[in-house]
Amino acid sequence: MDYDLEGCENLDYAQSLLVKSKTAESDSEIRDLIFKSENLIKELFSSSYPGQPNPSMYKTLNAALTILNDKNQRNSNTNKFSFKSLRGKPVKFSEPKADEPQEPTHSPLGRPELVYDENCIIKNINDKRIFRFLNSGKLGYVNIENAQNSDIILINVADSSFIYNVKNCIIWLSIANSSVMLDNVSDSVIITCSRQLRVSNSKNVKFFTNTVTPPIIEMSKNLSFSTNHLTYEGFEDHLKMSDLSGDFLESQDSIKDFSWHHPQKSPNWETMEAKPEHTITICTSDDENELNFQSFSEFDWQILKTL
Numbered sequence: 001m002d003y004d005l006e007g008c009e010n011l012d013y014a015q016s017l018l019v020k021s022k023t024a025e026s027d028s029e030i031r032d033l034i035f036k037s038e039n040l041i042k043e044l045f046s047s048s049y050p051g052q053p054n055p056s057m058y059k060t061l062n063a064a065l066t067i068l069n070d071k072n073q074r075n076s077n078t079n080k081f082s083f084k085s086l087r088g089k090p091v092k093f094s095e096p097k098a099d100e101p102q103e104p105t106h107s108p109l110g111r112p113e114l115v116y117d118e119n120c121i122i123k124n125i126n127d128k129r130i131f132r133f134l135n136s137g138k139l140g141y142v143n144i145e146n147a148q149n150s151d152i153i154l155i156n157v158a159d160s161s162f163i164y165n166v167k168n169c170i171i172w173l174s175i176a177n178s179s180v181m182l183d184n185v186s187d188s189v190i191i192t193c194s195r196q197l198r199v200s201n202s203k204n205v206k207f208f209t210n211t212v213t214p215p216i217i218e219m220s221k222n223l224s225f226s227t228n229h230l231t232y233e234g235f236e237d238h239l240k241m242s243d244l245s246g247d248f249l250e251s252q253d254s255i256k257d258f259s260w261h262h263p264q265k266s267p268n269w270e271t272m273e274a275k276p277e278h279t280i281t282i283c284t285s286d287d288e289n290e291l292n293f294q295s296f297s298e299f300d301w302q303i304l305k306t307l
Contacts, residue, residue, distance in 0.1 A: 014040065014060040021064040021071075030072050031258075037065045038181060038198070041162065058141065062160055066178050069196045073213040109146050114291065119143070120158065125150050131292045132156065133282055135234060138241065142173060151304070153296075155232060155282065157242045163190070170304055174235070177242045180209075189307045193228055193244060206272070206307060210248040217269060218258040225252035226272040230303075232280050278303060 017037055024030050041061050044054070115121040116132050119140040127149045134156035142161040144152060152171045160178045163171065166185045173180065176194035185202040190209065197207070197215040208228045209215070217223060239245040253271045260266035285295040
């Protein structure tokens with residue numbers, strides 16, 4: 001965009017996307033609007049740094065994206081075939097190939113930033129452990145950007161989450177009421193419960209997640225999925241707070257790969273065997289500081305480290 005994302009013109013544009021999301025019917029139109037909405041959300045976070053994005057703009061775009069993802073789930077994509085006479089020509093079959101994902105590229109880290117208030121912003125961190133536990137109330141959005149070699153544990157209910165440019169991290173975002181979007185993530189473990197999960201330009205990521213709709217991936221490879229087997233005291237209360245209780249898919253074996261256009265299963269993802277449920281105990285941190293108010297036992301940390 002050539003104009004300020006915080007300005008009235010772009011709020012008008014976001015509202016027009018919301019209107020279009022309510023009337024869109026065709027698969028191509030829905031996907032196009034999803035692409036535009038997601039990119040605007042990414043631009044909104046980038047343009048507002050180091051401050052917080054315009055709440056009206058974000059709320060409008062997130063509402064549009066929620067409607068579009070629900071429609072995308074309901075619409076079944078059917079392949080259409082046309083048959084022509086081969087007139088004796090030999091039939092040749094080629095091995096289906098996936099669109100080749102781009103290698104994630106990780107930007108240099110800038111000034112570290114940690115905000116945990118109405119919203120959560122974590123940016124530019126390396127080799128850190130961040131632990132936050134919000135027993136009551138909700139966060140707005142969670143934005144994790146430019147993180148490497150770190151453990152990020154956010155035990156709370158958030159509206160949505162955007163995770164970008166992350167490498168070799170363990171991220172546990174306990175519950176997101178709407179969507180969790182990942183872009184440019186590699187060699188990491190993601191643990192979450194959400195209505196929708198969307199992954200792009202990522203590789204070598206393990207997901208332990210419960211979702212209401214099947215996860216969507218694109219331009220990604222070597223992704224592994226299983227249901228979320230980790231819980232904690234207060235988890236059921238958080239679920240009720242989020243309105244997601246009881247709505248999750250029974251398994252994570254119906255991933256939609258938008259980079260794979262063949263009837264065979266996409267080679268870009270696989271399912272992992274479900275692990276037995278484990279309740280993790282949250283305790284006061286021995287080295288409480290601005291990053292960690294709580295912690296897990298060493299045994300529970302080892303469980304996370306071996307996922």
